[in-house]
Amino acid sequence: MNSKENIKKIIIKKPLTLDCGKTINNYPLAYETYGKLNEKKDNAILAFHALSGDQFVSGTNPITNKNGWWSYAVGPNKAIDTNKFFVICANVIGGCMGSYGPSSIDPTTGKIIGTNFPVITINDMVKAQYNLLEFFKIDKLFSVTGGSMGGMQVLQFVANYPNKTKTAIPIACTASHSAQNIALNELGRQAIMADQNWDKGNYFNTSSSPDKGLAVARMAAHITYLSKKSLEDKFGRKLQERGNLKFSFDADFQIESYLRHQGNAFVDRFDANTYLYITRAMDYFDLIKQYNGNLSNAFNNSKTKFFIISFTSDWLYPSSENKEIVIALNASGADVGFIEITSDKGHDSFLLDIPDFLKSVKNFLEINY
Numbered sequence: 220m221n222s223k224e225n226i227k228k229i230i231i232k233k234p235l236t237l238d239c240g241k242t243i244n245n246y247p248l249a250y251e252t253y254g255k256l257n258e259k260k261d262n263a264i265l266a267f268h269a270l271s272g273d274q275f276v277s278g279t280n281p282i283t284n285k286n287g288w289w290s291y292a293v294g295p296n297k298a299i300d301t302n303k304f305f306v307i308c309a310n311v312i313g314g315c316m317g318s319y320g321p322s323s324i325d326p327t328t329g330k331i332i333g334t335n336f337p338v339i340t341i342n343d344m345v346k347a348q349y350n351l352l353e354f355f356k357i358d359k360l361f362s363v364t365g366g367s368m369g370g371m372q373v374l375q376f377v378a379n380y381p382n383k384t385k386t387a388i389p390i391a392c393t394a395s396h397s398a399q400n401i402a403l404n405e406l407g408r409q410a411i412m413a414d415q416n417w418d419k420g421n422y423f424n425t426s427s428s429p430d431k432g433l434a435v436a437r438m439a440a441h442i443t444y445l446s447k448k449s450l451e452d453k454f455g456r457k458l459q460e461r462g463n464l465k466f467s468f469d470a471d472f473q474i475e476s477y478l479r480h481q482g483n484a485f486v487d488r489f490d491a492n493t494y495l496y497i498t499r500a501m502d503y504f505d506l507i508k509q510y511n512g513n514l515s516n517a518f519n520n521s522k523t524k525f526f527i528i529s530f531t532s533d534w535l536y537p538s539s540e541n542k543e544i545v546i547a548l549n550a551s552g553a554d555v556g557f558i559e560i561t562s563d564k565g566h567d568s569f570l571l572d573i574p575d576f577l578k579s580v581k582n583f584l585e586i587n588y
Contacts, residue, residue: 223282223316223317225281226249226274226282226316226317227249227250227251227252227274228247228248228249228250228317228318229247229248229250229350229351229354230245230246230247230248231244231245231246231247231248231347231350232244232245233350235343235346235347237337237339237340237343238339238340238342238343238503239337239338239339239340241337243312243319243337245326246312246318246319246323246347247317247318247319247323248309248310248312248318248319248347248348248350248351249274249309249310249314249316249317249318250274250307250308250309250310250351251274251275251276251307251308252305252306252307252308253276253277253278253293253294253301253305253306254300254301254302254303254304254305254306255305256305256355256357257305260355260356260357260358261359261361261385262303262304262305262361262588263304263305263306263307263355263357263360263361264299264304264305264306264307264360264361264362264363264364264584265307265308265348265351265352265360265362265363265364265376265384266289266293266299266306266307266308266363266364266365266369267308267311267345267348267363267364267365267368267369267370267372267373267376268288268308268310268311268365268368268369269288269365269366269367269368269369270367270368270440270494270497270498270501271288271437271440271485271489272288272369273288273310273314273316274308274309274310274316274317275287275288275308275316276288276289276290276293276306276308277289277290277292277293277294277297277301277306278290278294282316282488283487283488288570289570291570291571291572291577292577292580293306297577297581298577298578298580298581298584299364299580299581299584300581300584300585303588304361304362304584307351307355309347309348309351311344311347311348311372311497312339312343312344312347313336313339313344313493313496313497313500314493314497315489315490315493318347319347320332320336320490320492320493320496321333321334321336321420321490321492321493321495321496322423322490322492322493323336330423330424331423331424333420333421333422333423333492334419334420334421334492334495336492336496338496338499338500338503339496339499339500340500340503340504341368341371341372341375341500341501341503341504342375342379342509343500344372344500345372345375345376345379346379348372348376349376349379349380349383352383359382359383359384359385360383360384360385361384361385361386361584361588362384362385362386362387362388362584363376363377363384363386363387363388364387364388364389364390364580365388365389365390365392366390366391366392366569366570367390367391367392367535367536367566367569368392368497368500368501369390369392370389370390370391370392370393370536371389371392371393371501371504371506373387373388373389373392374387374389374392374394374506374517374544375504375506377517377518377521377523377525378506378509378510378517378518378521381518381520381521381522381523382520382521382522382523384523385523385524385587386523386524386525386526386583386584386587387523387524387525387526388525388526388527388528388580388583389525389527389528389541389544390527390528390529390569391528391529391530391533391535391536391541391566391568391569392536392540392541392544393504393536393540393541393543393544394505394506394507394514394517394540394543394544394547395504395505395506395507395508396501396502396503396504396505397540400501400502400535400536401502403439403440403443403535404498404499404501404502405502406436406439407435407436407437407439407440407494407498408436408494408495408498408499410432410433410435410436410439411429411432411433411436411491411494411495412432412495413432414429414430414431414432414433414491416428416429416430416431416432417429417432417491420492420495422491428491429491430483430486430491432491433482433485433486433489433491433494434479434482434483434485434486435482436494437481437482437485437486437489438478438479438481438482441478441481441482442478443534443535443566444535444565444566444567445564445565445566445567446532446533446534446563446564446565448532448563449532449563449564449565450474452563454472454473454474454477456472457472457473458471458472458473459471459472459473459475459476513547514543514544514547515547515548515550515551516551517547517551518547518548518551518553519551519552521551521553522554523553523554524553524554524555524556524587525548525553525554525555525556526555526556526557526558526579526580526583527541527542527544527545527548527555527556527557527558528541528557528558528559528560528569528576528579528580529541529542529557529558529559529560530559530560530561530562530564530565530566530568530569530573530576531559531560531561531562531563532562532563532564532565532568533565533566533568534565534566535565535566536566538559541557541559542557545557556583558579560573560575560576560579561575562575562576
């Protein structure tokens, strides 16, 4: 793995009072940009990443040497065309790719912060990233977009800053985390905390880390990103090796081997404490509660033009939850469009090469530019 020393960062000196009541300042926010900011500074798109993402949206991630998480969507002549648009993406606070998070060093002690890091929210993440507008001297963004947790940040951004973006594209997301999703996240957190190497989050002081727990958390989450049909089509009941069952607990089935691979690969690039903090932030997300039980109040003052996108086979953030956002936007008098994309790839559809999805994003951006 390459060094993180060359990651672009700004140090945010302005104090930020977090929702938990603690205040942070002089903290790093790591970011990456794609394309070029024009003279009018009206072509900027702020992209928000999901749980396991980072600032490396497109091209090759210099740390992992893998493709950026949204390589299908962002780049020259792609859906989000970097020949036209200036795309900014930050690693969220709480992240582990250079922004202030549990793997950062506490300047007062010289030690890694670990679970002394404050519990954060989606709102805290968005407020920290707002500093990028001031850094680039952008008065108003052309768009904010993101899928899953990225979509939550889109909704929070427009609620916080009603007239700071011309358009908004929340994808495959929700206005409040469901009981099912809180339960699934808790499963992942408990897997990490049950790993004896977790050591109450102080594993940085040892030669071990809770890799097994984090791998299991990733395996469980990865199942939720797919659909039953995509699993059937790709794996079915196919055996890992030709022949008969081994009658053991080795990976007999291809799906077992695939999940183990996903879990082990994740451990190489992600911090276990970050997984705890970010899933907690997602669980705490409840824009409806923030606006006293009326979601439409979150958007009352906004002139932003919305385009909500969901996928037919997404059972993690189903179309019904995306439609609730559309209903609330309509009730607030907002300009809103909605499309449900037919895909059998599940929640992960927003990260994949789904032509109807990519075409819809491209058309919406170009019509409004």
